[in-house]
Amino acid sequence: MLELYYSKGSSAVAAHVLLEEVGATYEPIEVSIAKGEHRMPAFLRRNPKGRIPALGTAEGVISESPAILEYIAQSYPDAGVQPRGPFKQAQARSLCAYLCATAHVAFAHKHRGARWAVAEASLRDMQGRVAQNLSDCAAYLQKEAVASGPWAMGEQFTYCDPYLFQFSRWMEVAEVEIADFPKLQMHRDAMLARPATRKVLAMHGLI
Amino acid sequence: MLELYYSKGSSAVAAHVLLEEVGATYEPIEVSIAKGEHRMPAFLRRNPKGRIPALGTAEGVISESPAILEYIAQSYPDAGVQPRGPFKQAQARSLCAYLCATAHVAFAHKHRGARWAVAEASLRDMQGRVAQNLSDCAAYLQKEAVASGPWAMGEQFTYCDPYLFQFSRWMEVAEVEIADFPKLQMHRDAMLARPATRKVLAMHGLI
Numbered sequence: 001m002l003e004l005y006y007s008k009g010s011s012a013v014a015a016h017v018l019l020e021e022v023g024a025t026y027e028p029i030e031v032s033i034a035k036g037e038h039r040m041p042a043f044l045r046r047n048p049k050g051r052i053p054a055l056g057t058a059e060g061v062i063s064e065s066p067a068i069l070e071y072i073a074q075s076y077p078d079a080g081v082q083p084r085g086p087f088k089q090a091q092a093r094s095l096c097a098y099l100c101a102t103a104h105v106a107f108a109h110k111h112r113g114a115r116w117a118v119a120e121a122s123l124r125d126m127q128g129r130v131a132q133n134l135s136d137c138a139a140y141l142q143k144e145a146v147a148s149g150p151w152a153m154g155e156q157f158t159y160c161d162p163y164l165f166q167f168s169r170w171m172e173v174a175e176v177e178i179a180d181f182p183k184l185q186m187h188r189d190a191m192l193a194r195p196a197t198r199k200v201l202a203m204h205g206l207i
Numbered sequence: 208m209l210e211l212y213y214s215k216g217s218s219a220v221a222a223h224v225l226l227e228e229v230g231a232t233y234e235p236i237e238v239s240i241a242k243g244e245h246r247m248p249a250f251l252r253r254n255p256k257g258r259i260p261a262l263g264t265a266e267g268v269i270s271e272s273p274a275i276l277e278y279i280a281q282s283y284p285d286a287g288v289q290p291r292g293p294f295k296q297a298q299a300r301s302l303c304a305y306l307c308a309t310a311h312v313a314f315a316h317k318h319r320g321a322r323w324a325v326a327e328a329s330l331r332d333m334q335g336r337v338a339q340n341l342s343d344c345a346a347y348l349q350k351e352a353v354a355s356g357p358w359a360m361g362e363q364f365t366y367c368d369p370y371l372f373q374f375s376r377w378m379e380v381a382e383v384e385i386a387d388f389p390k391l392q393m394h395r396d397a398m399l400a401r402p403a404t405r406k407v408l409a410m411h412g413l414i
Binding site for chain 2: 048049057059060062063064065066067068070071074075086087089090091093094097098100101104105106109115116117118119121122125126128129133140143144
């Protein structure tokens with residue numbers, strides 16, 4: 001059985017929603033970032049990277065959201081959340097890489113600036129840029145990377161959708177107005193209408 | 208025919224080496240970051256993100272190294288550079304996501320800190336952390352993520368290897384001593400012994 005290591009309200013929401021969407025049998029295991037449990041030996045033995053989410057499988061643990069999401073999609077082919085054909089698959093991976101390495105990183109400078117600088121003034125400087133950077137990401141996604149709907153890749157609901165939903169949560173925390181980006185708002189609303197999303201948000205104490 | 212948009216000495220080296228490894232028919236198209244060509248309309252029409260590398264295909268342009276590398280691997284199945292089985296594939300994607308979103312981002316704070324902060328003092332602060340952060344990445348890769356060789360995933364040469372080689376180039380620029388990480392040094396030496404690597408390094412003016 002799969003195990004999802006998650007912290008409430010973290011970016012693990014994406015993988016969590018996808019597990020529900022595909023009807024996976026899985027055990028959710030809470031690792032509270034607020035309590036520092038991601039830095040404790042019990043979790044580091046499972047994921048030496050100390051990052052959330054992580055997915056326990058019969059063959060070992062997988063970390064990094066793009067890898068976890070596509071693995072879940074591959075593991076439940078009947079759910080049909082894997083894009084079809086090499087080019088669409090590459091576009092999906094490109095979107096996830098952007099969300100992971102540009103958008104999530106832009107957001108991480110809000111609370112995790114100490115990864116990249118030391119002085120308090122530097123951290124404040126970084127924090128001051130977060131809303132603009134996420135707004136730039138949203139503008140790029142709206143104009144170039146997200147289909148006209150209903151889903152990120154077009155007609156097909158894919159493993160990218162819970163991750164794009166996660167992006168809308170980073171926008172919310174950074175106080176970027178989603179109404180300025182109609183495709184992203186439609187996508188968020190469509191995700192919020194799905195039972196899997198509502199179930200996971202409730203488990204994370206977010207609704 | 209595939210088109211590789213690259214800037215000399217950039218992280219496009221990874222995709223470039225892989226194209227040579229698989230024996231691809233492709234056109235290398237130079238987009239000089241030093242000359243700001245990645246911000247000019249001719250390139251932005253191809254890749255609105257304005258980032259290098261980008262891969263032109265018959266169906267459209269693919270951006271983000273993890274997506275480009277796996278697409279090349281899928282496009283040339285006879286080259287055998289795609290890991291076998293869903294778990295190994297997930298591990299490869301996890302490694303690439305880490306190189307893209309943690310290691311490359313750590314390196315980017317050396318020259319591209321203005322993405323995340325404004326003040327000169329903040330940029331200097333960031334620059335001062337780069338070598339330590341890349342050293343931490345190297346320690347993680349050495350201990351947890353890279354196989355004992357000869358290649359990143361073990362016996363099989365995969366699309367991850369040119370990307371791990373790229374990481375060794377970031378270490379070099381950041382003056383992190385690779386000899387402290389024997390697996391990474393062995394990997395770098397093994398990559399440097401391959402004709403594809405030497406050909407691409409010569410095209411980029413790096414040897």
